[in-house]
Amino acid sequence: MRRTPALLSALAVAAVVVTSLVGCSSSASAACTPVFSAGDSSKVVKATSSTASFPTPLVVKSSQVSQLKAGKGSPVQSGDQVDYTYSLYDGATGKQIATSSSSNTATARSGALDTAKATAVQKSLRCATTGERYALVTTVKEGFGAGAGGSSYPDDATLVVVVDVVDHFLGKANGINVLPQDGMPAVITAVDGQPGIVIQEIGKPKDLRISTIKAGAGATVEKGATVHVKYSGWSWPTTSSDKPVIWPGSSSGGDGQASWTNDQAVDLTVDSKSLPVGLYKALVGAKVGSQVLVVMPPKAGFGAGSSSLGVDANATLIMVVDVLGIK
Template structure:
């Protein structure tokens, strides 16, 4: 059902052909929310050091807009380096935060721009930042609104590169949209202070068709067919109301493609906007009904889904 959002070493391999997939690649490792002072100090300490390569780059442009960079072609990049050129005045990143970011990439060999991503809504998924990952080395505990030069040595798949990285915001971990009135006859939902839902099944027969209701309507980008999404969710069975799957209980949001879940769950994603919370009832036909011997094969499922981010998939 879910793919745990992780951060590995994906940013290093950026190229013109992989720019559009950067956000999904950026969610291939894990950063479990923590928030302790000691862990946050570890995030600060994880930041890569400044050095001759990153300090040799001059940047023009405002934070939040694609930038231009000037440096001599053939820039020698022997290690990951990071130089903060603009200190933001927003909150400092903490261990486990889901950071919204954008970047412009340049070839260290030619000094030519490779491309940019994240400056248009729906291009990049928020990614968990952790002291244990390369994203932690890039971001450290930078403040929202910061801009930094990051240099990457060559890898097996790409030459040395220079990134101008902007820390745009920290994404909420629960839906923030406008509350909507409940739909009569559908399960009811109560939210804990942290946003985790408790779902109560009505005393009625399960429906034969998928039922979808928006509990909150967000103001973000609309999820399009095939998008990659970042969500929080809880799923219960209609027969007994028991939780069978929950990102809240796992301790981290989940990232996956809308094409990678059962059809009823997909209907709770596509066509809805980031920031929304969606309630969906999924009969077996639109769930696991065709999966022989699956423990949920004959179950009607109920999900509450908080849509935290979407990454549109290029049509090219």
């Protein structure tokens, strides 16, 4: 079995976020318009969750998607996060190249995007439903980006991706804006949902402060729950003229804002023993769809774990957390 590091990397980071959409158009609905349509090449793919067969060589110039098994529930919307498993095949030979498990993750996760720069894989996510299986037939370049196939697979090589959609949830907080709390940083949100902060000439809080920026209307987070979140983090400036410092991440390559820069939500277990006090208290009782601002003095922060974020253990930390779903 041939494996191409560049292609596997693309899959692991965000490329293989295929979430069936089009298929035989059965996944389309009045509330969702798929990006791609089924074609002669995608229709001939037969697959289970772990095997696939199709006539070879299979060749396409543009992406096609066909549904193999129907799912249930609401369709994936642009910007949603999707959990899925996948198997990747060489369109020329029919041989399997990789699976989600071979990339050291039983379940992959990525956002469903339909922007001009999005890959065909990301675009195909739109309109998928939980439990659906589909076949995406695409080229290396269109599906995963130019050069993703390395030396083994040129950009025009055909690939077949079989995707099983496990779950999907919000990609950003969608709650109602709440009036800001005095003495707290101002949160500014970009169109895609990524937050930034502005600190006016206010004193550094000495005690834990928690404020709801957007009030969601979803399920309530309880103790012990596993929640899907996106977060951003900063250290409080040391002087009034300084700007908040974004968590740089550890020397091993961590990123303090990884859940936003990679467009990938992370899962947290809401447990007082595994989370810092401040974050734990901010999450308990929050509703899905909410965006929460928390300012944590050192005693309520990450303590010794601060080094993994690249910040001082004695710093006052600021987090903006979008509560996107409950597992």
